[in-house]
Amino acid sequence: MRTLRRNVTENRLTISRRRTEKKTSPNKTEKSVQIPVDIIIEILLRLPAKSIATCRCVSKLWISVICRQDFTELFLTRSLHRPQLLFCCKKDGNLFFFSSPQLQSPYENSSAISLKNFSLCYKISRPVNGLICFKRKEMNETVTVICNPSTGHTLSLPKPMKTSIGPSRFFVYEPIQKQFKVLLSYKSDEHQVLTLGTGELSWRIIECSIPHILGMSEICINGVLYYPAINLSSGDYIIVCFDVRSEKFRFITVMEEFIKAAHDGTLINYNGKLASLVSERYCFVDGRSKSIELWVLQDAEKKEWSKHTYVLPAWWQHRIGTLNLRFVGVTRTNEIMLSPCYQTVPFDVYYFNIERKTMMSVAIQGMEAFQGHLVFTYLDHVENVKLLHNMF
Secondary structure: OOOOOOEEOOOOEEOOOOEEEEEEEOOEEEEEEOOOHHHHHHHHHOOOHHHHHHHOOOOHHHHHHHOOHHHHHHHHHHHHOOOEEEEEEEEOOEEEEEEEEOOOOOOOOEEOEEEEEEOOEEOOOOOEOOEEEEEEEEOOEEEEEEEOOOOOOEEEOOOOOOOOOOOEEEEEEEOOOOEEEEEEEOOEOOEEEEEOOOOOOOEEEOOOOOOEEEOOOOEEEOOEEEEEEEEOOOOOEEEEEEEOOOOEEEEEEOOHHHHHHHHHOEEEEEOOEEEEEEEOEEOEEOOOOOEEEEEEEEEOOOOEEEEEEEEOOOOHHHHHOOOOEEEEEEOOOOEEEEEEOEOOOOEEEEEEEOOOOEEEEEEEEOOHHHOOOEEEEEEEEOOOOOOHHHHO
16 A cells, blocks of 8 residues: 655645555455545535534544634635625524525525524624624623634633623624724723633723713724713713724714714614614614615714715505514615514515615515514624634
């Protein structure tokens, strides 16, 4: 039997073609050729993240490929070009995740694929590069958990240094250094931050010059976290801007005409700019709603906002009735997306095209078992196969 040597380097994995000859009889020789690594990588890149977890059990070679940083980054890059909708159904204290391709034809139904479920969870964050942060009961204690809904992996974070009641948790990402962080903000001036991937999971206290009470919405855009708040010293309405990389706070005073949009609307990412969607019913839309307002921050220093009003179609009231929808966000092709607050049958999501002023709906199938239960919908979800234990 003759085997060619396998060469493995840290930065680049190269494996020569392996040929094994095994004699089964005096006149016959059985030959097998191992699949080259570049072909293995191409196969893995075509699989969903849910299947990648299973592939780790195939062989030591496969798991070595899957765990490589260059592979996980390449998988994430490809996933960014095929964003998905992520649905989170909440039932009996458990979270059930589903995904579906984003923005299908209005004349076709879309099937939601079941991902993973997690028990005793609440207070969910928006997805960040395929990961989600929530609170969960573990051993009669409340802990902060990072989870990957595609693979089912979870990472429980240590207790914070302070235990004030009711902190808000923000899960954020810094794209330059490619770091995930968790920010805990309490009322007044108590703030703590934890960075993943540094080799040690520990909380640090950071300073904030303006004590404030947090609002209900938040969005992280290009490494900056935005959320509405009230300045406890002056009573002014403000938007807090937290730079994830420097861990510094700055503040935007909200002008009177924008207070409703900033504090009662839904903060979104609009082509890389901070924006807010609001209706007559604030962050919700139903059959009585006549229009949607889109406010876009054009210049933070000058506090300049642009306002755009879009009238809903004539059939809206008859079609929607008493159904409550919430703003999900704006797609990369400038469609405002709305989704029901509760699972209904049928379950339709709506896209309002800003440029053409047209509305279309897409039926999502596969979540009928959760009828009547709370559902959260997220845009631009991507699949991430990086192992959470590598993020210590």
